[in-house]
Amino acid sequence: MAVSMVTPITAPALSALPGIRHGFFTRQGGVSSGLYASLNGGLGSQDDAASIAENRRRMAGVLTISPERLLSLYQVHSPDVVIAEGPWQGERPKADAMVTRVPGLGLGVSTADCGPILFADGEAGVVGAAHAGWKGAFGGIIEATLAAMEGLGARRRAITAVLGPTIGPNAYEVGPEFVARFVAADAGFARFFRPSPRDGHAMFDLPAFIAARFAEAGVGRFIDLGLCTYSDPARFFSYRMTTHRAEPDYGRLISAIALG
Numbered sequence: 390m391a392v393s394m395v396t397p398i399t400a401p402a403l404s405a406l407p408g409i410r411h412g413f414f415t416r417q418g419g420v421s422s423g424l425y426a427s428l429n430g431g432l433g434s435q436d437d438a439a440s441i442a443e444n445r446r447r448m449a450g451v452l453t454i455s456p457e458r459l460l461s462l463y464q465v466h467s468p469d470v471v472i473a474e475g476p477w478q479g480e481r482p483k484a485d486a487m488v489t490r491v492p493g494l495g496l497g498v499s500t501a502d503c504g505p506i507l508f509a510d511g512e513a514g515v516v517g518a519a520h521a522g523w524k525g526a527f528g529g530i531i532e533a534t535l536a537a538m539e540g541l542g543a544r545r546r547a548i549t550a551v552l553g554p555t556i557g558p559n560a561y562e563v564g565p566e567f568v569a570r571f572v573a574a575d576a577g578f579a580r581f582f583r584p585s586p587r588d589g590h591a592m593f594d595l596p597a598f599i600a601a602r603f604a605e606a607g608v609g610r611f612i613d614l615g616l617c618t619y620s621d622p623a624r625f626f627s628y629r630m631t632t633h634r635a636e637p638d639y640g641r642l643i644s645a646i647a648l649g
Contacts, residue, residue: 394418395428395447400551402612406511408492408649410452413505413553413614415624416640419444424636429626431499431641432461432481445643452495452647459495459645460487464520468529470537486519486534490541490648497645501626502556502618504599505644508534510543516646521552521599527571531602546609553644554625557617558583558594561629565589618642 397412404411419428420443425436428444442456449459457476462484469484473494487496488508496518498505503522509515519525519534535545562585571578581598582591596613603611618625631639 395451397448397451398553398614398616400507400612400614402549402610403507403509403551403646406509406549408514409509409511409516409646410649411507411509411646412448412451413507413616413644414448414451414642415554416626416642417624419447421640424631424638425640429640430461430497430643431501433463433499434640435638436640448497448643448645449495452645454493454495454647458493459497461497461499461643462487462520464499466522466524466528468525468533470517470519470530470533472537472541485521485525485530486517486537488515488517488534488537488541490515492648495645495647497643499641499643500554500618501628501631501639501641504555504595505553505642506531506534506550506599507553507644507646508538508548508550509646510538510547510549512547513541513543514648515541515543516648518644518646523567523593523595523598526595526599526602527574531599532606535606535608544609545607548608549610549612550603550608552596552599552611552613554614554616554618554621554642555596555599556619556627556629557596558592560617560619561593561595562587562590563593565591567591567593
């Protein structure tokens, strides 16, 4: 199957920036089978290693980089960011965001409900990618990524950030202890919850929470593509869907960005 069969979702705001290549890859166009069908890029999944490697090779081809230059992290739901200067030497860093000003490096985060965010300052030639689940967004991964980009010469008001496929507000039910954690930090965070059909539970709007963090951080432009992972199983992997189906594992979506 040719690389051309892999057609990621793209954001016009990023595509318009000179020298920037990116893609929010779906689960379509790969070689994996079963639960992982078909473009599973998750190095932490139990999928066949050769299939994952081929899938990642196809993604790298779309970005016009070599496979070893499509970088991934050992994601731990932290606020930690690393500066990428080349392919990793040894094990993947434990962190949840990467930034670089080196051309030809693909920064790829893996998700299956959490928010994949791609960042770019086209003028400064600095890009970033972050994995923002509730814990990362709550703990400061967005702000840390912006600060790391500024450290490489980016200007916050010149940065465009795009949120890709993320679990939506109609699919993310949480318990009372979850709500209490947020409201204890800031009473205003109550606006990101609404009552759930289940007594004592609530529906959490993760994309809106991420958008609010960007607004408070003063980023130049933030765009939410409005794509829900749970609601579109044909295109997206979803950890919550896997849980509801009692499946033993799940594939991971890759969202990546590179400088030309």
